[in-house]
Amino acid sequence: MARYDSLLDALGGTPLxxxxxxxxxxxxxxxxxxxxxxPTGSIKDRPALAMIEAAERDxxxxxxxxxxEPTSGNTGISLAMAAKLKGYGLVCVMPENTSTERKQLxxxxxxxxxxxxxxxxxxxxxxxxxxxxKQNPDWVMLYQYGNPANAEAHFRGTGPEIxxxxxxxxxxxxxxxxxGTLVGVGRYLRGEKPDVQIIAAEPRYGxxxxxxxxxxxxxxxxxxxxxxxxxxxSVGSYxxxxxxxxxxxxxxxxxxxxxxxxxxxxxxxxxxxxxxxKVADIVFVVADAGWKYLSTGAYAGTLDEAAERLDGxxxx
Amino acid sequence: xxVTVSIPTILRTHTGGEKSVAAEGSTLAEVIESLETNHGGxxxxxxxxxxxxxxxxxxxxxxxxxFAGGLEAAxxxxxxxxxxxxxxxx
Numbered sequence: 491m492a493r494y495d496s497l498l499d500a501l502g503g504t505p506l507x508x509x510x511x512x513x514x515x516x517x518x519x520x521x522x523x524x525x526x527x528x529p530t531g532s533i534k535d536r537p538a539l540a541m542i543e544a545a546e547r548d549x550x551x552x553x554x555x556x557x558x559e560p561t562s563g564n565t566g567i568s569l570a571m572a573a574k575l576k577g578y579g580l581v582c583v584m585p586e587n588t589s590t591e592r593k594q595l596x597x598x599x600x601x602x603x604x605x606x607x608x609x610x611x612x613x614x615x616x617x618x619x620x621x622x623x624k625q626n627p628d629w630v631m632l633y634q635y636g637n638p639a640n641a642e643a644h645f646r647g648t649g650p651e652i653x654x655x656x657x658x659x660x661x662x663x664x665x666x667x668x669x670g671t672l673v674g675v676g677r678y679l680r681g682e683k684p685d686v687q688i689i690a691a692e693p694r695y696g697x698x699x700x701x702x703x704x705x706x707x708x709x710x711x712x713x714x715x716x717x718x719x720x721x722x723x724s725v726g727s728y729x730x731x732x733x734x735x736x737x738x739x740x741x742x743x744x745x746x747x748x749x750x751x752x753x754x755x756x757x758x759x760x761x762x763x764x765x766x767x768k769v770a771d772i773v774f775v776v777a778d779a780g781w782k783y784l785s786t787g788a789y790a791g792t793l794d795e796a797a798e799r800l801d802g803x804x805x806x
Numbered sequence: 807x808x809v810t811v812s813i814p815t816i817l818r819t820h821t822g823g824e825k826s827v828a829a830e831g832s833t834l835a836e837v838i839e840s841l842e843t844n845h846g847g848x849x850x851x852x853x854x855x856x857x858x859x860x861x862x863x864x865x866x867x868x869x870x871x872x873f874a875g876g877l878e879a880a881x882x883x884x885x886x887x888x889x890x891x892x893x894x895x896x
Contacts, residue, residue: 560894610893611893611894612893612894613893613894615894616894635894667894690870694888694890695893697814697815699893700814700815700816700890700891700893701815701816702816702891702893703816704816705816705851705859705861705862705891706861707861707891708860708861708862708891708892708893709861709892709893709894710860710861710892711894716872719873720873721869721870721873722869722870722872722873723865723868723869723870724863724865724868724869724870724888724890725868
């Protein structure tokens, strides 16, 4: 049944679709988990709602409270929708080099945005949010990078959905940001099928984003658990864009740019399985659709032009 | 084995501002020794107590070496080695 009492209840239960044209053969098949089919159009609805509900259960989040969160976009949009429906305020700390659609959506939902400098990317947003939390002790920072409810949402939701729909799964490929998706789904799948490979695709940005003053300002999310992963790829904006367009042209899926990076890693894994003569069912995550990135020029002109326009943008 | 190593902005003080330098070796550890010979000080920034610095990620042809043997990860002639600081996503 596809009837729900409210938008929040429509979370999850997303389709898993085969990609017959992108799969290398009948033996090595690639499947897309369409997480853009969530209430606000991204996989982040799962952790956002889970973190809010956990904070409500713990009594940390009370009616009328203000939520604070560092986010480059999707988590903020998910929180903004849920906060609106549940009667909370929301302050998002966001790097200024994210797409204009993300900013407009957050503002449409009534969220307040505090911008952090483009140089330093999300690291700076995290640091700025921690400062704001100290100055405003009555605000509730859910902190997606370290909140166990983030990974838990995928352990209880995304992971079981995938295994139910594809018991023959051999590989799971997802984006590495907060690490919640990979750690949550990875723990669940490996608990059920210890041989499943868990592969991370992380975005490689232009140099601006890595503008730290020293290495000790680097950041690894508290949720990250290296032992859950079996591989990790770094994907630059050119390859991410190339795969985003390929996904649209060959399989009709209009996805965001981070999904292109994830597909790039999935195809590398598929190629390895094909060469090794193995049978594989590879699931990758479509994290969101392309709508929020149209203004970046990702879908227009040549790949080189689009990659150049994207340089310095946070696209995942 | 000759490889190309991309150096992040933050470590270019050791390479005279060069973005990309040549190095030799058949494992990552050997590549780092080779880097140290020509660009003194780099090794201490990359390796702490015998393992890669927590906030340094190294990729051989885009694959994270931590899942390919760490410092013992194999490199082949013509490989691209990329060094990047760990940053937040999400």
